Amino acid sequence: MEKTFPVKIGLEIHGYLNTREKLFCKCLVPSISDPPNSRICPICTGQPGSKPMLPNEEAVIKFVQIALLLKSKINSGVYWYRKHYDWADLPKGYQLTISGTHATPCATGGKFLGINIIEAHLEEDPAQWNPESGGINYNRSGSPLIEIVTAPEFSSSTEVIEWLKNLILMLSYVKAIRKNAGIKVDVNVSTYGDRAEIKNLNSLENIKKAIDYEIKRQIENYEKGVEQKRETLSFDEKLGKTIKMREKEQAKDYRFIKDPDLPPLEISKKVVEKIKHSLPETPKQKLEKLLKKFSIGEKDAKILTKNLELVEFFEELAKEGIDVKKNISWVTIELLRILNWNKKTLEDADVDIKPKHLAELIILVERGKITPLKAKQIMNDFVPKSFSVLEKGDIEKMPREAVENICRQVIDENPHAVEDFKKGKKESLNYLIGQVMKLSNRRADFKVATEVLKKLL
């Protein structure tokens, strides 16, 4: 019988907290478009004599929000530690963190979708070192990070990816993580021996590939009789392989010491309670609300709740006095269609589509003033910026006589199709209807056009 391996996978997830300023100075958190070293000061570049300012309150609040969503216990009065290592990206020679051998993390315990959380803590990001040019960009240095550590309770890459997708979605609902900065994940995998840690995976795709490769590699090693020691690996995207970086440093190698410049981080019960009460709905709560309040189908509700901006758009649309249940496909199909076509999302800064404008269109269709096809055609122009259709002329549905005139014109201009139809080729009728729609600028009603054409033919 084939041996089965007790695969255990744990994650350390690093996310950039969504704050205006860095953790210990007043520098703005950089965006990708900022020129190198344009968001820096003596503190975040580790100049001799500079001391950290008190930690950014906004970062602490975002941290607490996330910890509460993970059902973790918030610890107050915890110390900042210096985690020492010697690397070009670390100007001070240490990173400030609330973790390490002696530390009490800012949050402990918790659970999310069946997986236990060991701890979550705050820390600062190092700078960015380019190993090819040797250049260092300090923009990132000192940005606030959250690290979430899970218990090694996943048993496959599929489970990990599904869980991470849900975590990312939930974090997007509280807007606590910077969306475009992405997340970085260290994954530890154990099968028969000690665990191997794969560092710095930056996409779901790479996480999946790295885990699958690593499980296979360890099982092959077992069959060869190789002992699995604790080790640190990196994932080579091009080769699709995990590669040995070093034997795992023991935690003491970091020479953790309490930072003498910073007081312990106090997070009072009162503040925690306040944050708890102001937490927005989670995706799960939102889904339940949609099902109950609007009695829409579960499939549609799931499409909506997968994206905060989309579900908020839908909720705004519902306030415009239209039957959203009946008209849901205008959001779940048509709106997504025009966004996808333009490779845009509602979050994009240059996209401005107002629920009010879509509501106007839907109301005109419902009242029979314009055809659904015409409405879809108008919607095509809603990206990047929607407009009031009521202010736009030449859209209303055509009167029957006008449709008849166009049908006559189409019949005159398409003798071949007419002949084919008369010979029994049914598809020719669709072609002729298409021509009527085109000539009428989609203002002819589909039913009327079909009826009239059939009659005239």
Ligand SMILES: [Zn+2]
């Ligand atoms: Zn700074």
